[in-house]
Amino acid sequence: MWLDRLSGQSNPSDSPSPRRLNHLTPNTTTRPAYGPRTSSLGLGSRANLSTTSLNSPRLPNASSLRQQLSPPAHVADPLIVLQDILGKRSESVNIALNDHNGSTNAQKPPHLADDVNFEGLSLQAFADTSNHDETTESVQASTQTAEEFENGKEKFQDLHKSILDCDDVLRSVQTSLTSFQQDLGTVSAEIETLQSRSTAMNTRLENRRVVEKLLGPAVEEISVSPAVVTTIVESQIDSSWIKALDDIDKRSRVIDSRTEGSQKTLAMSDVQPLLDDLTNKAVERIRDFFVSHIKALRSPNINAQVIQQQSFIRFKNLYSFLARHHSVLAEEIGQAYINTMRWYYLSNFSRYKHSLERIPIFAVDKNDAIGADPNIQRASASKASQPSHDALSIGRRIDVLRRPTLSALPSHTLEDNKQTQYLETPFLHFNLALIDNATAEYSFLAHFFSPAIGFQTISRHFSAIFSPVFALGHAFTKSLVDDSDDCLGILLCVRLNQRFAFELQRRKIPVADGYINGTNMLLWPRFQLAMDVHAESVKRATSLASSRGAASALGLSISSDAAAKQSTAPHMLTQRFGQLLQGILILSEDAGDDEPVGNSLNRLRGEVETLLAKIGKGFGSAAERKRDRFLANNYSLILAIVGDTRGKLAAKVRDHLEGLRDSVGGS
Numbered sequence: 001m002w003l004d005r006l007s008g009q010s011n012p013s014d015s016p017s018p019r020r021l022n023h024l025t026p027n028t029t030t031r032p033a034y035g036p037r038t039s040s041l042g043l044g045s046r047a048n049l050s051t052t053s054l055n056s057p058r059l060p061n062a063s064s065l066r067q068q069l070s071p072p073a074h075v076a077d078p079l080i081v082l083q084d085i086l087g088k089r090s091e092s093v094n095i096a097l098n099d100h101n102g103s104t105n106a107q108k109p110p111h112l113a114d115d116v117n118f119e120g121l122s123l124q125a126f127a128d129t130s131n132h133d134e135t136t137e138s139v140q141a142s143t144q145t146a147e148e149f150e151n152g153k154e155k156f157q158d159l160h161k162s163i164l165d166c167d168d169v170l171r172s173v174q175t176s177l178t179s180f181q182q183d184l185g186t187v188s189a190e191i192e193t194l195q196s197r198s199t200a201m202n203t204r205l206e207n208r209r210v211v212e213k214l215l216g217p218a219v220e221e222i223s224v225s226p227a228v229v230t231t232i233v234e235s236q237i238d239s240s241w242i243k244a245l246d247d248i249d250k251r252s253r254v255i256d257s258r259t260e261g262s263q264k265t266l267a268m269s270d271v272q273p274l275l276d277d278l279t280n281k282a283v284e285r286i287r288d289f290f291v292s293h294i295k296a297l298r299s300p301n302i303n304a305q306v307i308q309q310q311s312f313i314r315f316k317n318l319y320s321f322l323a324r325h326h327s328v329l330a331e332e333i334g335q336a337y338i339n340t341m342r343w344y345y346l347s348n349f350s351r352y353k354h355s356l357e358r359i360p361i362f363a364v365d366k367n368d369a370i371g372a373d374p375n376i377q378r379a380s381a382s383k384a385s386q387p388s389h390d391a392l393s394i395g396r397r398i399d400v401l402r403r404p405t406l407s408a409l410p411s412h413t414l415e416d417n418k419q420t421q422y423l424e425t426p427f428l429h430f431n432l433a434l435i436d437n438a439t440a441e442y443s444f445l446a447h448f449f450s451p452a453i454g455f456q457t458i459s460r461h462f463s464a465i466f467s468p469v470f471a472l473g474h475a476f477t478k479s480l481v482d483d484s485d486d487c488l489g490i491l492l493c494v495r496l497n498q499r500f501a502f503e504l505q506r507r508k509i510p511v512a513d514g515y516i517n518g519t520n521m522l523l524w525p526r527f528q529l530a531m532d533v534h535a536e537s538v539k540r541a542t543s544l545a546s547s548r549g550a551a552s553a554l555g556l557s558i559s560s561d562a563a564a565k566q567s568t569a570p571h572m573l574t575q576r577f578g579q580l581l582q583g584i585l586i587l588s589e590d591a592g593d594d595e596p597v598g599n600s601l602n603r604l605r606g607e608v609e610t611l612l613a614k615i616g617k618g619f620g621s622a623a624e625r626k627r628d629r630f631l632a633n634n635y636s637l638i639l640a641i642v643g644d645t646r647g648k649l650a651a652k653v654r655d656h657l658e659g660l661r662d663s664v665g666g667s
Contacts, residue, residue, distance in 0.1 A: 221254045222271050224278070232278050237289050242317055248278050249321055283326050286318045290333050297340050304344055308444045316448050323452035330452065338464050345437065346468045352433060353476050355411035356426040360418070364391040364486035370576045370608075371537030387420060392576050394488055394583030400428055401495055401587075408432035423480045424492040431519075434473050435500050438466055438512050462511045470515040477522050487530040488583045491597070494523045495587055524596055531600035534580065538607040541573065545614045568630040570637040571615060577608045578641035581653065589647035598649055605653070609660070628664040635661035 224247075231244040252275050255268050293311045297304055323330040366372065368391040400406075408429045409417075445458045481490050501516045581601070588597050612634050616627040639657050642650065 219267070222251055222268055224248065224251060224271060224274055229278060232282055237285065237315065242315065245282055245321060246317070248275060248282065251275060252279060279325055283322060283329065286322050287329060287333065289315070289318065291336070294336050294340050297344055304341065305440055312448050313444065319448060320452045334449065334461065338461055341441065341465045342468060345465060346472065349434065349469050349472055352411050353430060353472060355414045356430055356476070358415055359426055360420040361426070362389055362391065362420055362422050362486070364484050364489065366485055366533050366537065368392070368485065369537035370534045370573055370580060371539070371541035390579070391486055392488070392580040392583070394586055397422060397424065397488065397492060398586060400424060400492065401499070406432055408436065423484055423486060423489040424496065427477060427480055427493045428496055430473060430476055431496065431500055434469065435503060435512065439504070439507050439509050441465060442509050442511055459511050470518070473515065474518050474522060477519055481523065481526045485530045485533045487527060487534065487580065488587070490523055490527045490530055491584060491587045494520065494527065497523065528596055528600050531604055535604045535607045538573070538604065538611055542607065542611045542614050545611065545618070568626055568633055570634045571612065573608070573611065574634040574637055577604070578638040581605070581638065582642045582645060585642055585645040585647065585650040585653060588649045589645070591647065591649055601649070601653070631664040632661050635664070
């Protein structure tokens with residue numbers, strides 16, 4: 001019964017022969033199945049396969065596979081099973097277990113069998129029976145193993161072929177590696193060659209850089225590029241052409257300076273003829289360029305200032321180059337320009353003068369003088385066709401001086417204007433145009449011809465150009481004032497001329513001072529003559545007052561009763577004198593003490609005072625008070641007219657008149 005418990009499973013047929021315990025056999029494990037076909041020479045499991053695996057001796061076929069066979073993990077160890085059967089471990093079993101497990105520590109099994117079925121056999125017989133069963137099972141296992149090997153023979157053959165194929169692959173890999181190593185050696189040699197060549201090239205490059213650093217500036221100073229030659233010979237004259245010309249000029253100066261210093265080299269001798277040819281070609285093209293533009297100035301209705309700015313000032317370096325390399329030709333070009341511009345300005349100002357002469361001008365003569373008879377003024381034939389005007393009143397004529405900016409009117413505008421003007425209007429426009437053009441021309445000459453020529457030469461060029469125009473201006477001014485006794489108009493021209501002088505000083509144009517001084521010499525004497533006309537007219541009125549009496553001097557048509565009772569009202573001549581005096585003082589606010597205005601005005605004022613005193617005597621000795629009132633009224637009228645004037649001369653005149661008024665009891 002305890003045998004049944006030992007077996008764990010009883011035969012249901014109660015067979016007399018007990019069932020063998022398979023787990024007691026020494027080798028009850030089945031041979032594990034083969035895994036995928038692998039090789040012990042795998043490249044991933046070894047290092048340096050190309051050098052180690054090929055030189056190591058080959059193992060017998062499948063030897064390593066046999067050594068790798070081991071019982072499955074789920075099969076119990078036979079010795080442990082035997083211990084469980086016996087219920088204790090003998091020393092020999094523990095030793096065997098220790099030898100089998102590699103451990104010297106014996107442990108008690110967790111479970112012990114309560115009863116062992118010996119099947120009526122002694123212990124020796126039971127043990128022999130167990131050994132016989134083990135031997136039988138071992139033989140069966142061996143037979144089974146041989147059969148399995150016989151059945152797996154094809155697998156081992158396939159494995160062998162795979163190993164041979166791997167060997168072939170490894171040989172090809174070894175051959176490739178050997179070839180690669182050879183190629184690598186060749187490449188390494190070539191790299192070394194390239195490194196040596198690179199080092200040599202770097203050395204030569206550094207040497208060239210050193211040489212270039214030393215010789216580069218010298219070569220650059222005298223060498224001429226083909227592009228520069230092509231530009232000078234073939235290209236149009238523009239900014240790039242000027243740059244090429246500057247380049248040639250720079251190299252020519254360098255060669256000339258070194259030749260003078262005894263530093264001439266063979267390279268300079270080679271370059272010198274080329275530079276000479278290029279210089280001559282440049283001179284020729286510059287000559288043609290300026291000649292063509294000078295001819296353009298003679299075209300009708302051309303604006304000279306546009307050509308000056310776009311064709312001359314823009315290319316002023318060309319003339320400087322021409323003056324350095326061919327001074328005679330430069331002088332000829334300059335003279336051609338002077339002649340052309342002299343003709344240009346003279347013709348244009350002549351047309352402008354003709355347009356100004358067509359403007360109707362108020363005629364002011366001796367019949368408009370202070371002491372002239374008004375009836376004669378109205379009957380003058382020269383004034384029959386012109387509108388009435390007051391030649392002795394400044395009125396709005398002063399506006400030409402008070403405008404902040406003035407500009408000359410074009411000729412067609414002047415020709416269309418049929419309104420009668422005073423003489424200062426054509427004088428203003430002609431001289432404005434003259435001053436503006438003179439400023440533009442002098443500025444052009446100073447910019448274009450310098451520094452090729454000095455400023456004295458430039459001034460002579462300007463005088464050569466504008467001397468006919470200045471003469472034309474003086475003639476025009478003389479024609480305006482020669483036949484005119486318009487004191488205010490002439491004095492206005494004087495003040496305008498002074499304003500032109502200040503403007504020329506502000507613009508720094510000293511070459512027109514001669515024209516300004518010449519104009520003053522024309523205007524001042526004529527102003528004095530006009531003032532003398534007024535003084536003479538008053539003087540004649542005074543003489544008439546002495547011979548005909550006060551009533552005749554008053555120019556009044558009164559009856560004998562009215563003559564007996566003369567009026568103390570201001571004289572008509574006093575009012576005319578006051579208007580003229582006001583205009584002169586307004587125009588002399590900033591006048592200097594050296595001007596002839598004061599002398600002429602003092603003479604005229606003295607004649608008027610003499611006339612008033614002569615008229616006052618006509619009241620008789622019995623009417624002294626009436627006479628004083630008459631004089632006081634005349635002086636007060638003059639003071640009232642000139643009361644708003646300013647300046648040193650106006651202050652002197654007012655002080656004098658106030659003294660006269662106070663002397664006769666006026667207030």
